[in-house]
Amino acid sequence: xxxxxxxxxxxxxxxxxxxxxxxxxxxxxxxxxxxxxxxxxxxxxxxxxxxxxxxxxxxxxxxxxxxxxxxxxxxxxxxxxxxxxxxxxxxxxxxxxxxxxxxxxxxxxxxxxxxxxxxxxxxxxxxxxxxxxxxxxxxxxxxxxxxxxxxxxxxxxxxxxxxxxxxxxxxxxxxxxxxxxxxxxxxxxxxxxxxxxxxxxxxxxxxxxxxxxxxxxxxxxxxxxxxxxxxxxxxxxxxxxxxxxxxxxxxxxxxxxxxxxxxxxxxxxxxxxxxxxxxxxxxxxxxxxxxxxxxxxxxx
Numbered sequence: 613x614x615x616x617x618x619x620x621x622x623x624x625x626x627x628x629x630x631x632x633x634x635x636x637x638x639x640x641x642x643x644x645x646x647x648x649x650x651x652x653x654x655x656x657x658x659x660x661x662x663x664x665x666x667x668x669x670x671x672x673x674x675x676x677x678x679x680x681x682x683x684x685x686x687x688x689x690x691x692x693x694x695x696x697x698x699x700x701x702x703x704x705x706x707x708x709x710x711x712x713x714x715x716x717x718x719x720x721x722x723x724x725x726x727x728x729x730x731x732x733x734x735x736x737x738x739x740x741x742x743x744x745x746x747x748x749x750x751x752x753x754x755x756x757x758x759x760x761x762x763x764x765x766x767x768x769x770x771x772x773x774x775x776x777x778x779x780x781x782x783x784x785x786x787x788x789x790x791x792x793x794x795x796x797x798x799x800x801x802x803x804x805x806x807x808x809x810x811x812x813x814x815x816x817x818x819x820x821x822x823x824x825x826x827x828x829x830x831x832x833x834x835x836x837x838x839x840x841x842x843x844x845x846x847x848x849x850x851x852x853x854x855x856x857x858x859x860x861x862x863x864x865x866x867x868x869x870x871x872x873x874x875x876x877x878x879x880x881x882x883x884x885x886x887x888x889x890x891x892x893x894x895x896x897x898x899x900x901x902x903x904x905x906x907x908x909x910x911x912x
Contacts, residue, residue: 618792618802619760619833622647644760669745672719674737676746678730684751688732690722691745700725700734708735761786762831766795772819776812777827787814787832794831805832 626643627633665679669690678685691697703724719739725732738745764779774793781787792802793816804817 618794618835619644619647620794620799620831623760624798640760665748666744667746667748669722669738669740669742671738671741674735675731675733678727678732679748682748682750685727685748686750688725689747689749690734691747692721692742697747702726703735708733759786759788759791760831760833762829765827766793766830767826767828768795768820769824770820770822772806772816774814774816774820776814780811781808781814781832782811784808790834791832792835794833795825795828797829799831802835 623640623643624633626647627638630638632638665682667676667679669676687702688700689697690700700722701724703726705726705728708724708726718736720736722734722736722738724735726735727733732746761781761784765777766779767775767777787805787808789805789807791805793805793814794800794802803820805814806817807815809815
């Protein structure tokens, strides 16, 4: 069971504030674009370090691409097993020449790496393949592009297997492992997807607790990897940006955009704002995250 705010619910919040619960003036694809833009701005301004991306290590392969969603690499870990992992020491090209000398093809357990553009190069070159053997730690964009898929129906019993009818899940960018599944037209509970097994079958991270459901409507979508307090900010940005672009209710849109930018670009270490019900939330600026300042080789 997944506790968070999936895209489906975030979109509904935006539509509620727009007083447009069903698609009329604003198309879903427009609001999706606004929310995605908000995610990237929040990611650029605030920065996130507590996340990791994985890559498989392939024997006799030296270079590995840094995942696209990692925009501020902090360090790289090498993982041989569940109990054996260690950080790789960053070096530059000159130091690489001193360490490796004439033997640029020596293989073994990697101990160092250097970076050129979007790729890291391991020294020594790995002599064995490892699943998820490289861990890229750094500032990530806070989520992948928002996704939403609800074609067909699903049937579930008290297992982790979900069967679909007239569904197209396999090789579908809108349905993937890591997304969440909600049952019904307006789901309140979400279940994390562990794997997409075929067009009509997927496996949940944990067994569905019941009750059994047959031929039910559903939705598969993303859950933004952001602090809960930022969801309110994303709503305001999506609304303000949408209103500005469509040149309707300009005063309201400009007011909300001004609040958004004042919040993110404040010179303070953190900025506090009140939600509509009087509760406050705090956003830290990107340059106030110590881990970003202490990075030894981070390249944007």
